Amino acid sequence: MNDMRITERAVDLSETKISARNVQVFYGDTHAIKDVSVDIADKTVTAFIGPSGCGKSTFLRCINRMNDTIDTARVTGDILIDGEDIYDRRVDPVQLRAKVGMVFQKPNPFPKSIYDNVAYGPRIHGLARNKVELDEIVERSLRRGAIWDEVKDRLDAPGTGLSGGQQQRLCIARAVATEPEILLMDEPCSALDPIATAQVEELIDELRRNYSVVIVTHSMQQAARVSQKTAFFHLGHLVEYGETGQIFTTPRDPRTESYITGRIG
């Protein structure tokens, strides 16, 4: 976790997974996202940074259409995943959310057992034909969430009884269980202590092998540690987007520079 490594970090050049064009979001009369266009690569960790209220979380929630659950929210523009417009009328937002998993700011395990928490998505979507398959999915997901060893002996215990960091990894395992292609993380470490944060960050790096990960974070150190690409949002605009090393060492936009050196934010 040495911040200095970032300049040397290799970025896998892979194809675009998410492509946003001229996205605008309104909450009632508030113009929250102003004309954002961005291409997010597959098998990469992309960090969204920026001061509070800059729209980074809002933009994240556009990618799995969670903004649909807010009555006053209105989204225009195009967001394409694998070339397919997710705001097309033929797309079922419920199905989309199974494909685009989400991890929230505060760990939010359901009031169920650890097993049932992870099995929740697969059960809803009918991913397992029988109990044995479901057991396999649960174990695989918990292993991917790097929490299997800690909970394998107490899968029937309530998920809410775990520590904060364990809860968050359980939520990641739960999101992974529906076999998503993209994992959205909305400040996943802001409610965790430094040790739990380190564990989750390590996990995020692991997840990059299988998923395209988009993470919103308040901590620039965290963005520097875990991401390959970084996007800086400010007042609803996407100010700058590029390789993480470049953003943190040679930002092109003066606003980015001000933010990462701590002058605004």
Next chain:
Amino acid sequence: MTTGTILIALLALAVVGYFLGRGRAVASAGGDVRRLHSLPRFYGLNVALTTLIPALAVLAVGLLALPIWTDLRVGAAIGPSLAGGDAGRQSLLIAQADRLAEGLEGADANVAAIAALDDGALAGAFADAGIAVREGTDPSILRAALARVGTQETGSWMLVLLVGLAGVVGALVALRASGPAFRARNAVERAILGVLILASTIAIVTTAGIVLSMLFETINFLRAYPAADFFFGTVWNPRFSGDSQLGLLPLLWGTMYVSLVALIVAVPVGLLAAIYMSEYAGPRVRAVAKPLLEILAGIPTIVYGLFALVTVGPLLRDWFAQPLGLGNSASSVMTAGLVMGVMLIPFVSSLSDDVINAVPQSMRDGSLGLGATKSETIRQVVVPAALPGIVGSILLAASRAIGETMIVVLGAGAAAQMDLNPFEAMTTITVKIVSQLVGDNDFNSPETLVAFALGLTLFVMTLALNVLALWIVRRYREQYE
């Protein structure tokens, strides 16, 4: 001097004390309020409270003790020999003396002057004051009447004196203390704590008092009537001529049956209404529908009873009971149960709505984010998370149902019987409590005392429900938080 006057005088004293204490505190600081430990009004309040609280305590004790003392004096004046040791005769004599005492007070007679006369002249003095004394009344009765009036008079003057003394002493002590170093703010804080403790004590003591009074009457009842016949008797047939059969089971059965029907109506409707209100309804629908639903809770139960009697009962009889050959009574378990169910809907829905709203949005987000639909989210995440509260609301509704009287009187009738047919008239514990206690009854017969045993049974049932509710809530909470 009446209690009201004493209270007003005390309050006036407290107000004067407030200003004196405030003034003294400010003066002791040389007019510089900053030198005082507390704000001036705390010194004032402290004086007012130290005036009021001990005086009020003395007043309360005095008001409780005065009648006891008077009774003792009256009893002593009559003496045990006159009644010859018969408790019933003794109480009759005391009642006679009380009536005479009332007459004395009403006639505004000079009690001290009469009391100074010889025994022989007493009856004449009473007659002069305009009080009819029966021929041959023992002079000791008249002495007792005089003692009552006299004791009450002296007692109330002593009370005024003591209360006044307590108030003035309290005020003076607090005034003396009102200097810059005195922590008046902390003293007021302690007084507030005392008031809060007093309020909760009143609630608890009242509950205990209710239970105890029921318990003693129940013990009286069980002395006069065998417990086994009461708890396991299957016939309810009270006769005021005696030789009644007072079996609990038919009433218990009726209570349970009506409550069950009511809950079968109220729980699903209330719960689904709550889910719609909290999860689906827009703010405008909610603003209109929720108050409308809660109006149901404000309808007096007697009005529900009328609705059952005039509308639902005949409807059920004409369209269900008679065509199906299940009887031809308009009063039935079904009638009372259905109407009571409607009454309970707002209890279930309003409380459930609150607990569903209290489920954190992050739970819903988590489920929706996994690709669950809205109803899947509600069924599998929101309702289980809200379950303890929902169970609580259902059990609250259940205890309302068990204790409900009016709807049952008018809807289910008064026939105590055990039957499975829901279209038969049956009755409940509450209805029978009322019917055993109305009218001019001897308060010592088992037919009347049984009402208390029924009341205690009812209390134990609702208590058990509440304990169960608490247990369920705690059990699920362990799992869900």
